Amino acid sequence: MKSLLLGSAALALTASISLADTVRLGTEGAYPPYNFINDAGEVDGFERELGDELCKRAELTCEWVTNDWDSIIPNLLSGNYDTIIAGMSITDEREEVVDFTQGYTPPSxxxxxxxxxxxxxxxxxxxxxxxxxxxxxxxxxxxxxxxxxxxxxxxxxxxxxxxxxxxxxxxxxxxxxxxxxxxxxxxxxxLGNGIGMAFRESDDELRGKFDAAIATMKEDGTLNTLIEKWEVGGTW
Structure with a gap:
């Protein structure tokens, strides 16, 4: 699971997004089976299904944005999208500049x-x-x-x-x-501590909505169903 080298904390924004707006989900689109671009030119894979279901449970309107891996955290901090859902490992280094939800896959x-x-x-x-x-x-x-x-x-x-x-x-x-x-x-x-969604440190409310949605998917078994379907990591 991937872990971006940091050093871009100075780019962090202090303003939170309005939850009434469309939430932009940032992903790489080049890391199957987690995320990739399908023949129709759309984001696909485990995290596409997961992200769509989390948005539904959180009652949020969402859209997908792709970004190269090496600048994926800086562009979150710059406001180009509102969260990262891109096979990103939860690490101590990253947590110095972004906040994570609970893991949606165990470490693999x-x-x-x-x-x-x-x-x-x-x-x-x-x-x-x-x-x-x-x-x-x-x-x-x-x-x-x-x-x-x-x-x-x-x-x-x-x-x-x-x-x-x-x-x-x-x-x-x-x-x-x-x-x-x-x-x-x-x-x-x-390596790493499992995969989670990353947020700007100023977006606690938005992170909380996704964190709660992940918890409900763990509780009712639908997260394990998706993990098994896409053969990513181990189940909860």
């Missing part, structure tokens, strides 16, 4: 994938998406990291021989490994 493992089983994960070259908890972990292992703007580019780097392995959410890698020559190597790595 990250995994390495490579073209052969004998790659050197600590002394080799490992690809990861820029500004993620996976990228931070690679640095901590001593491996040489190569970072790319999108998750697809990290996989392409391994296929092209530019990296020995890729580290990413196992949920993201599983369909790729099952349909290509890539294979899982090494041990799974547990």
């Amino acid at each position: 493992p990250s995994a390495y994938a490579a073209m052969s089983a004998d790659v050197d994960l600590e002394g080799g070259i490992v690809a990861a998406q820029t500004a993620t908890i996976q990228a931070n972990h690679v640095v901590s292992t001593g491996a040489t990291i190569v970072e790319y703007p999108t998750p697809d580019e990290t996989v392409a780097a391994v296929n092209a021989g530019e990296a020995d392995a890729v580290l990413a959410d196992k949920d993201f890698l599983e369909p790729i490994v099952s349909s290509t020559d890539l294979m899982f190597v090494g041990e799974d790595v547990l």
Whole structure:
């Protein structure tokens, strides 16, 4: 699960949105099965279904906005949308500048994938998406990291021989490994504290509405149904 490097706290807004207005849900649109753009050009995936249901339960009118991952928190703080729902891990680093709902998925493992089983994960070259908890972990292992703007580019780097392995959410890698020559190597790595929605610190009321809606989906089992449908993480 992804974790953006921070340093943009100065961009935070102090004004809260009016809950009578349309709530803009910010996502990446490039991280299946959590979020992606379908053939009709619309946001799709686990978080599209989840976000629509949360808006319905919170009695809010919502619209979807896409944004590149590496600027997704700065653009929340700048007011380009009102919340992030984009496979974003809850981390202590992020909580310095944004507030999270409770997790809507439990923590799930990250995994390495490579073209052969004998790659050197600590002394080799490992690809990861820029500004993620996976990228931070690679640095901590001593491996040489190569970072790319999108998750697809990290996989392409391994296929092209530019990296020995890729580290990413196992949920993201599983369909790729099952349909290509890539294979899982090494041990799974547990990172982050689950995935939640992120809000500006000034938007406590809006965050509370979504937090309450997540709680009702946990209580009635519909959240687990969505998790199982899209095969993301573990159930509650």
